Amino acid sequence: MNPILTQHPTTDPAIILQLRDRQYAAELIATALLRFDFFSWLQENEGTTEEAAAKYFQCENRPFDVLLTLCRAYGFITGGADGLSLTGMGKEHLVEGSPWYLGPYYTPMRDTPIVRTYLHVLGTGKPGNWRAKDTGADWHDSMREPAFAKEFTGLMNCRGLLLGQKLAESITPFLGERTRLLDIGGGSGIYSATLCAAHPQLSATVFEQAPVDRIARSEVGRHGLEDRISVKTGDMFLDEWPEAEIILLSNVLHDWDIPQVREIIIRAAKSLVPDGLLIIHDAFIDDDKCGPVEIAEYSALLMNITQGKCYSVAEYAGILAPLGFEIGSFNPTISKRGFVTAIKK
Ligand SMILES: C[S@@+](CC[C@H](N)C(=O)[O-])C[C@H]1O[C@@H](n2cnc3c(N)ncnc32)[C@H](O)[C@@H]1O
Numbered sequence: 001m002n003p004i005l006t007q008h009p010t011t012d013p014a015i016i017l018q019l020r021d022r023q024y025a026a027e028l029i030a031t032a033l034l035r036f037d038f039f040s041w042l043q044e045n046e047g048t049t050e051e052a053a054a055k056y057f058q059c060e061n062r063p064f065d066v067l068l069t070l071c072r073a074y075g076f077i078t079g080g081a082d083g084l085s086l087t088g089m090g091k092e093h094l095v096e097g098s099p100w101y102l103g104p105y106y107t108p109m110r111d112t113p114i115v116r117t118y119l120h121v122l123g124t125g126k127p128g129n130w131r132a133k134d135t136g137a138d139w140h141d142s143m144r145e146p147a148f149a150k151e152f153t154g155l156m157n158c159r160g161l162l163l164g165q166k167l168a169e170s171i172t173p174f175l176g177e178r179t180r181l182l183d184i185g186g187g188s189g190i191y192s193a194t195l196c197a198a199h200p201q202l203s204a205t206v207f208e209q210a211p212v213d214r215i216a217r218s219e220v221g222r223h224g225l226e227d228r229i230s231v232k233t234g235d236m237f238l239d240e241w242p243e244a245e246i247i248l249l250s251n252v253l254h255d256w257d258i259p260q261v262r263e264i265i266i267r268a269a270k271s272l273v274p275d276g277l278l279i280i281h282d283a284f285i286d287d288d289k290c291g292p293v294e295i296a297e298y299s300a301l302l303m304n305i306t307q308g309k310c311y312s313v314a315e316y317a318g319i320l321a322p323l324g325f326e327i328g329s330f331n332p333t334i335s336k337r338g339f340v341t342a343i344k345k
Contacts, residue, residue, distance in 0.1 A: 002223040005197035008165055014335040017159065021283075022297035024118075024304050025070060030109035031118040032067055039076065039086060039094035047083040060125030062257055066296075066303040067122070069289045073296035080289065117304055125257070127306050139305045140255070146211045153215045156251070157188040164194030166333040167250075167281055174328070174341050175199065175246070178277055182207060182244035184236055184264070185252035189216040191281070192248070193223045204229045205242055237263060241271035250281040253316075254299075255306040262319050269323045272344040280316060281339040284330055287314040294336045313340055 032038040036057050042048065045056075054064040068084070071077045076090040086095070093102045109115060117128030127138040142148040179201050183192040186206035196202045206216045206229060213233040220229045232242065237260070247268045253261045268278050283295045289312065299310035317327050325342035332338040 001197055001225060002193075004161070005194050005223060006165070009162065012334065013162060017335045018294050018297075021294065021301060023301055024114050025297035025300045027109055027112055027114040028067060028070055028118055028300040028304075029074070029076075030106045030112075031115050031122070032071065033094060033103055033106055034110045035115065035119060037096060038067075039090055040096045042077065042084060042086050043091065043095045046085055047079075049083060050081055053084060057122070059122040062125060062309055063118075063122045063303050065289075066299050066309045069285055070296045070300050072289060073291045073293040114304065121304055125307075128304055140307065143212065144209070149211050150215060153188050153212055157190050157219065160188065160190030160250075161194065163281070163333060163335070163337060164191045165198070167191065167279075167339060168194045168198035170331055170333055171195070171279065171339070171341075172199070174277060174279075175202075176277070178245035179203060180244050181205070181246040181248060182242055182271065183248045183250070184241070184268070185255075186216060186248070186250070187212060188219040189229060189231065190219065191250045192229050193220065193225055195248075196225055196228050197223075202228070202246075205244070206231045207234055207236060207241065209233070209235055236267065241267055243273060244271055244276060245273055246277045246279065247272055248279045248281060250279075251283075253280060253308070254282050254302050254310055255308045257307050258315075258319075260307065261311070261316075265316075265319050265323065269325070269344060274344060276344045278320075278325065278342040278344065279339050280342070281333075281337075283310045283337050284340070285310045285312045287312045292336050316340065316342075 050068060054061055075087055076094060077084055078087055079085050092098055092100045095101060096103060121128055129138055143152060181192060181195060181202055181204040183204055183206045186192055186208055189206040192204035192206050196204055208216050208231060210233055213231050216231045220226055253264060272278060283298050285295055285299060295310050303309045313330050320327050320342050324345045326345055328341040330338050330340055
């Protein structure tokens with residue numbers, strides 16, 4: 001077995017991950033500031049509901065929720081479903097007409113390809129094209145093209161080695177006697193690999209669509225884990241999931257809107273044995289949707305390129321509890337990420 005799977009780095013790479021995660025956040029603020037003049041409007045409409053604001057700007061709920069979460073995390077606005085307000089900073093610096101208005105400082109960002117994509121995503125709820133190129137498919141379709149799938153799976157794989165090792169360590173008290181892991185949308189299989197490397201009792205099935213399935217098989221072979229990790233090719237929305245004692249949803253739910261998130265969790269409930277363990281490993285927004293700022297920024301990136309966003313534990317609990325899951329609390333790993341466990345009763 002590849003020894004790197006259990007060798008932890010000696011330094012913390014959080015800032016390196018965060019720099020990439022926050023790549024689009026400034027342009028989401030520029031969109032609100034310069035294309036919607038959102039903050040001046042909020043000054044005039046103090047106490048407006050989120051729903052009324054989304055309606056006024058003709059925005060879909062999911063991307064607008066990401067925008068509001070980012071504005072709260074940066075301290076520009078306060079309040080939730082009951083009514084939104086500007087903070088002192090928002091009033092002084094983001095409202096046109098204020099002597100300290102900083103809108104002109106953002107003018108160079110007014111018409112970037114990312115800002116144009118944000119206008120599209122906010123208005124339609126559909127992801128933009130990858131890297132905001134005029135031509136080309138969105139992220140979901142691109143993941144079915146071999147060259148793109150290889151590049152993006154490589155991106156997730158290098159992050160997965162770090163996060164996967166930490167997950168493997170932190171999940172120990174939750175595993176119990178369970179041995180059979182199903183890793184849905186497992187990418188290169190790096191999380192199955194780090195989990196199996198750290199826990200000799202585990203065997204895993206990585207469930208992936210083509211062509212990522214082929215990358216997963218090759219990576220599992222490279223790690224020398226073919227005898228403990230198999231790769232099943234399938235569409236997680238259409239094909240049957242194998243029975244499992246543990247299901248891992250690592251960075252999968254954040255790619256989808258609520259109806260698909262619900263569908264994936266319903267399928268997890270069906271394929272887990274009684275007392276089965278569901279692990280949602282992801283980047284979580286706080287339940288009050290005021291932070292953490294790093295995750296609000298990452299959510300802005302995800303909202304631009306996928307059909308999803310970062311969800312809160314409360315949002316997941318709203319789906320898990322009616323399905324009979326007993327939900328645990330948030331467990332941090334590294335770089336503000338972490339996992340939540342849920343036991344099928
Ligand atoms: C954001 S990646 C997460 C990969 C890995 N679990 C991780 O944490 O790095 C989402 C994965 O879901 C897979 N996926 C997307 N739609 C799928 C589908 N309908 N059926 C199976 N896998 C799918 C993608 O190919 C991709 O590898």
